[in-house]
Amino acid sequence: xxxxxxxxxxxxxxxxxxxxxxxxxxxxxxxxxxxxxxxxxxxxxxxxxxxxxxxxxxxxxxxxxxxxxxxxxxxxxxxxxxxxxxxxxxxxxxxxxxxxxxxxxxxxxxxxxxxxxxxxxxxxxxxxxxxxxxxxxxxxxxxxxxxxxxxxxxxxxxxxxxxxxxxxxxxxxxxxxxxxxxxxxxxxxxxxxxxxxxxxxxxxxxxxxxxxxxxxxxxxxxxxxxxxxxxxxxxxxxxxxxxxxxxxxxxxxxxxxxxxxxxxxxxxxxxxxxxxxxxxxxxxxxxxxxxxxxxxxxxxxxxxxxxxxxxxxxxxxxxxxxxxxxxxxxxxxxxxxxxxxxxxxxxxxxxxxxxxxxxxxxxxxxxxxxxxxxxxxxxxxxxxxxxxxxxxxxxxxxxxxxxxxxxxxxxxxxxxxxxxxxxxxxxxxxxxxxxxxxxxxxxxxxxxxxxxxxxxxxxxxxxxxxxxxxxxxxxxxxxxxxxxxxxxxxxxxxxxxx
Amino acid sequence: xxxxxxxxxxxxxxxxxxxxxxxxxxxxxxxxxxxxxxxxxxxxxxxxxxxxxxxxxxxxxxxxxxxxxxxxxxxxxxxx
Numbered sequence: 238x239x240x241x242x243x244x245x246x247x248x249x250x251x252x253x254x255x256x257x258x259x260x261x262x263x264x265x266x267x268x269x270x271x272x273x274x275x276x277x278x279x280x281x282x283x284x285x286x287x288x289x290x291x292x293x294x295x296x297x298x299x300x301x302x303x304x305x306x307x308x309x310x311x312x313x314x315x316x317x318x319x320x321x322x323x324x325x326x327x328x329x330x331x332x333x334x335x336x337x338x339x340x341x342x343x344x345x346x347x348x349x350x351x352x353x354x355x356x357x358x359x360x361x362x363x364x365x366x367x368x369x370x371x372x373x374x375x376x377x378x379x380x381x382x383x384x385x386x387x388x389x390x391x392x393x394x395x396x397x398x399x400x401x402x403x404x405x406x407x408x409x410x411x412x413x414x415x416x417x418x419x420x421x422x423x424x425x426x427x428x429x430x431x432x433x434x435x436x437x438x439x440x441x442x443x444x445x446x447x448x449x450x451x452x453x454x455x456x457x458x459x460x461x462x463x464x465x466x467x468x469x470x471x472x473x474x475x476x477x478x479x480x481x482x483x484x485x486x487x488x489x490x491x492x493x494x495x496x497x498x499x500x501x502x503x504x505x506x507x508x509x510x511x512x513x514x515x516x517x518x519x520x521x522x523x524x525x526x527x528x529x530x531x532x533x534x535x536x537x538x539x540x541x542x543x544x545x546x547x548x549x550x551x552x553x554x555x556x557x558x559x560x561x562x563x564x565x566x567x568x569x570x571x572x573x574x575x576x577x578x579x580x581x582x583x584x585x586x587x588x589x590x591x592x593x594x595x596x597x598x599x600x601x602x603x604x605x606x607x608x609x610x611x612x613x614x615x616x617x618x619x620x621x622x623x624x625x626x627x628x629x630x631x632x633x634x635x636x637x638x639x640x641x642x643x644x645x646x647x648x649x650x651x652x653x654x655x656x657x658x659x660x661x662x663x664x665x666x667x668x669x670x671x672x673x674x675x676x677x678x679x680x681x682x683x684x685x686x687x688x689x690x691x692x693x694x695x696x697x698x699x700x701x702x703x704x705x706x707x708x709x710x711x712x713x714x715x716x717x718x719x720x721x722x723x724x725x726x727x728x729x730x731x732x733x734x735x
Numbered sequence: 736x737x738x739x740x741x742x743x744x745x746x747x748x749x750x751x752x753x754x755x756x757x758x759x760x761x762x763x764x765x766x767x768x769x770x771x772x773x774x775x776x777x778x779x780x781x782x783x784x785x786x787x788x789x790x791x792x793x794x795x796x797x798x799x800x801x802x803x804x805x806x807x808x809x810x811x812x813x814x815x
Binding site for chain 1: 754755756757765766767770771773774775776777778779782793794795797798
């Protein structure tokens with residue numbers, strides 16, 4: 238399934254369109270022939286390495302080697318574990334240790350990984366093609382492991398199997414979106430985030446060109462430049478990117494966009510109506526999905542100039558994709574009638590095998606339920622939703638303390654954990670996500686203490702977490718008020734945010 | 736406004752938004768050098784600059800801003 242849906246289409250693009258561009262990275266173009274050579278040289282070198290774990294670390298630089306490494310690893314039957322060059326080394330090493338990696342592919346001039354075997358992919362020389370998929374690799378084997386924020390202070394690894402990715406790809410094309418070798422596609426997401434997988438696969442499996450955003454560039458500004466200058470025809474974006482661009486919509490020419498996916502965050506209708514004004518030829522889609530269900534599991538196609546379903550101004554997340562089953566369940570796991578709110582639970586071939594070596598989380602996050610006489614394994618999304626009479630799913634909020642910051646999942650508990658580690662266990666810390674006046678989500682941190690200079694604490698936290706997890710507003714409260722249940726009253730704290 | 740006056744006004748904005756009370760602005764300083772200089776903080780910085788200097792940026796101008804030096808040049812131009 239993975240070979241048919243993913244590997245053969247990519248190999249076909251390399252063979253059929255050697256002179257077409259596969260990537261545009263930092264204003265440099267790379268053809269499919271160059272991609273094929275880069276994959277071959279990495280694959281050849283991989284075979285000469287001696288390593289035990291099929292899970293291989295990949296430093297995700299913004300270059301051809303990093304993307305080619307993914308394909309080389311997949312051809313070889315391996316799984317990639319992305320390691321972000323801008324994340325604190327300590328967090329990356331924790332990931333390496335958790336997954337027991339014994340090989341890291343790194344295209345950096347100087348690798349940060351000393352204690353592990355490193356394959357320096359930028360130093361390799363191409364000799365001959367080596368693109369046949371290895372035989373005997375199972376669809377149950379892993380394709381990638383992504384680490385997301387964990388509420389206990391440690392990031393948790395979501396394992397995606399080859400069959401998950403294949404099922405996703407099949408689901409995706411069944412939405413009716415068409416991409417050909419003439420298309421130019423935006424890849425606006427870090428490779429630690431799974432929408433990147435959709436972004437590069439959609440282009441590479443069809444022979445289209447994939448346009449990336451270099452590190453150190455301000456994403457929304459660079460993306461708008463790519464859309465205009467290179468006349469991009471397709472792209473997935475987080476609504477917050479458009480939110481940042483909104484003041485400049487009048488200046489943007491996005492008429493080249495044929496289809497545009499909004500994902501990773503709740504998607505407000507009024508923003509989309511404004512976006513239609515610059516992206517006049519586009520079909521807009523709202524895609525929803527947690528990493529655990531392989532990129533997307535439901536979608537809603539917007540009607541331009543017509544009526545679109547919303548709840549509190551947020552566009553419906555629509556219906557499940559072809560290979561997904563989505564039910565709204567009550568706390569006892571019974572399906573709720575339409576109109577009633579409950580937890581959205583997802584089953585089907587896109588659902589992850591589970592979290593890496595985390596039996597407790599695996600026990601609590603997944604459950605079996607019989608649907609139409611068939612036993613299915615479901616994932617608890619933690620998202621509070623209901624279905625309308627047509628079966629379209631409306632998103633209402635989270636059941637827990639997770640928030641989306643610029644599209645990234647953030648557990649408030651993880652931030653609180655690291656702040657407490659620094660402050661000493663006795664200090665109460667509460668983190669709350671809130672929407673600022675520009676309707677962008679920020680994190681506020683409340684510390685039960687008199688005011689102090691937070692530089693040292695923030696510097697410490699930056700060594701533990703990526704920058705999007707660092708609170709942007711700090712409040713010092715001499716004493717937290719308790720609510721009737723004897724818990725810290727978060728509503729009072731929230732009211733301090735102006 | 737001259738370069739020094741601009742730096743004097745820019746420094747507290749950068750220090751506050753990037754949460755670095757000892758940040759020193761240099762021409763070459765860019766989002767590459769500062770971890771939490773992201774889309775969100777960039778937008779916050781730009782909004783504060785617009786408020787402080789009483790100006791508005793065009794997207795075309797924002798695209799040219801690759802570092803603090805570029806910002807100062809654009810601000811010199813716009814506050815003439």
